Amino acid sequence: MSLMAFDQTARGSELLLAMDPASGTPLHTQLERALREAIRSGRFTDGTRLPASRILATELGCSRWVVVEAYQQLAAEGFLRTRAGGGTTVITPQAERGDAPAVAPATAAVPLPADFEPGLPDLAAFPRSTWLRALQHTVRNLPPHHLDYGADAGVPQLRHVLAEHLARTRGVRTDTDGVIVSAGVTHGLTLLCEVLREEGHRQVAVEDPGWPRLGLAVRRAGLEPVQVPVDDEGLVVDALERTTARAVLVSPAHQFPAGVVLSPTRRTALLAWAAACDGVILEDDYDAEYRYDRRPVAALQPQAPDRVAYLGTVSKTLGPGVRLGWLVPPPALLSGVLRLRECGDPVPATVDQLALAHLIESGTLDRHLRRTRVDYLARLTALRTALAEYLPDARIQGVDAGLHLTVHLPDDTDESALLKEAREHGVQITGLSQYSSRPPARPGLIIGYGKARPRQIAPGIAALAAAYATVRGTRP
Known part of the structure; x- marks a missing residue:
């Protein structure tokens, strides 16, 4: 599954870069590592254009300095080329292109099949x-x-x-x-x-x-x-x-x-x-x-x-x-x-x-709303279909509206363990307990589909189902 847009420009919402502000590691270092690994693993091919620093900073929720610092470091290492007026493009190192023996990185970051963080629209759809x-x-x-x-x-x-x-x-x-x-x-x-x-x-x-x-x-x-x-x-x-x-x-x-x-x-x-x-x-x-x-x-x-x-x-x-x-x-x-x-x-x-x-x-706003309603309905339909196929134990609560779905799981599901295991499977998702002042009556998940690209929804739910099977001790 390609993560590039059709014009070979990577959209910020599709980079799927995992960053954790609470980890203690500086954000620019985390971004450097994530981009470096994405290039080494082949997710970003030679010549792929990356988003402008200001755009990527907005979509990652960090300062522009973080992105500029990461881009400059990777340019110095030979992973990126930055040209005035020409944007920032990927340069796949010779070793990674097969012209010389490749050196495997010490650690391999798990790419995110989908980011189901709730509360946000598709920021790339901004008109x-x-x-x-x-x-x-x-x-x-x-x-x-x-x-x-x-x-x-x-x-x-x-x-x-x-x-x-x-x-x-x-x-x-x-x-x-x-x-x-x-x-x-x-x-x-x-x-x-x-x-x-x-x-x-x-x-x-x-x-x-x-x-x-x-x-x-x-x-x-x-x-x-x-x-x-x-x-x-x-x-x-x-x-x-x-x-x-x-x-x-x-x-x-x-x-x-x-x-x-x-x-x-x-x-x-x-x-x-x-x-x-x-x-x-x-x-x-x-x-x-x-x-x-x-x-x-x-x-x-x-x-x-x-x-x-x-x-x-x-x-x-x-x-x-x-x-x-x-x-x-x-x-x-x-x-x-x-x-x-x-x-x-x-x-x-x-x-x-x-x-x-x-x-x-x-x-113009009304026309934008009509377009995005069609887009979000398609994502919601894909999400419901994927849940029915991969997580039949899930019970959906609420109406078909907004940019998220709430699903409840069997009472004996360990929600916190599921969230941790989902992260291990590369899925960003939140649990119902994170929005409750007391333990909820039933464990549940809040699945946002505003940020997730339509083609990422089914693989993301499949990965979530694998995490769920691991926590439940069953086969997916």
Whole structure:
């Protein structure tokens, strides 16, 4: 299976380079070793172009210095050729080409059949050309006054476009003045939590299992996160009512990681809870754009705009590196959020805000979503097929939506041992316990398919099944 793109340029998402920030080995050294071994093993053939250092650094989540240092070292060793304007290309050493006896490396890194890390879209699918055109259009038509510090709530043009876009796609009830531009859901959540603390709140209920960074954001804002369980119908409102929290963070359209939708009965109960305790619902609508079996359920905010603070982002549609999101607070919290902005909370860059407004107004974002929905549905279908073939013991939880699947395994499966064995088989994957505050009722895996290339999914699940068979003491 070739890991090269058709034009013989290796895409960063296909390099499958294993790096561990917690290992104690400098990241540039890890990258040098991984690239060196990939060249020696023949994964990267002579003349293959590697991604630009800035692009590869973004996709690996490291600084550009790490990539530049690794490229320079390998160029000095004769593995790479770097030319101004010509990119970085692989030079297979003479020994590896068979002209001289090859010296086997001391250790051989296991290539990853697939990276199933959840929480990320296909970063290589970012619409570079359309984003560039949007930036060019913005800069060409930018009045000079737009280069000042700007409005505390964000650029009015983007807020106006977002108000219309959210009303059309999610049913959100707001106007331009009700939308605040943020750097993403976590940023918006932090602003809301700081205002809630000023209003006398001491706790925020969060879903369990859930995305750990959201609970950390609640704690950094000076509030206590209170774990509330999630089942097949979403947040267990009965358990929420037994807490003393008067604010709750919930993802009704597609819960992470369980993948379930908040049922109509639970939605009604949650709104009743908020009315009864004078509470606030923080709605995390992080990936509602991706529902494959039907139209996504409407946002919760339209049913109680005075009780629900709506949060959204382009992190799953474009990429987290764009750093743009929005929040629609209830009227009672709006002025408090704006006060924080006056105290120096940063507003995302004006040019980027206007570029996003242009993408939405021109219909470019909608076209991008239509293309990526087709792509992600194909990956989801391939994943379901591979699970049915190689891991028939797995039970899928949740709906066909988002960029991940949650699967549960037999109760006697050792989840931690499976994760370790999967890594030995070259599979990057996470377990349900990594997102839970207490041991989950059933062992499970969170399988992200946003990063994995379609042709890598079946081999990756086959390797996972081999790891599962090893842990269970059975034959694959």
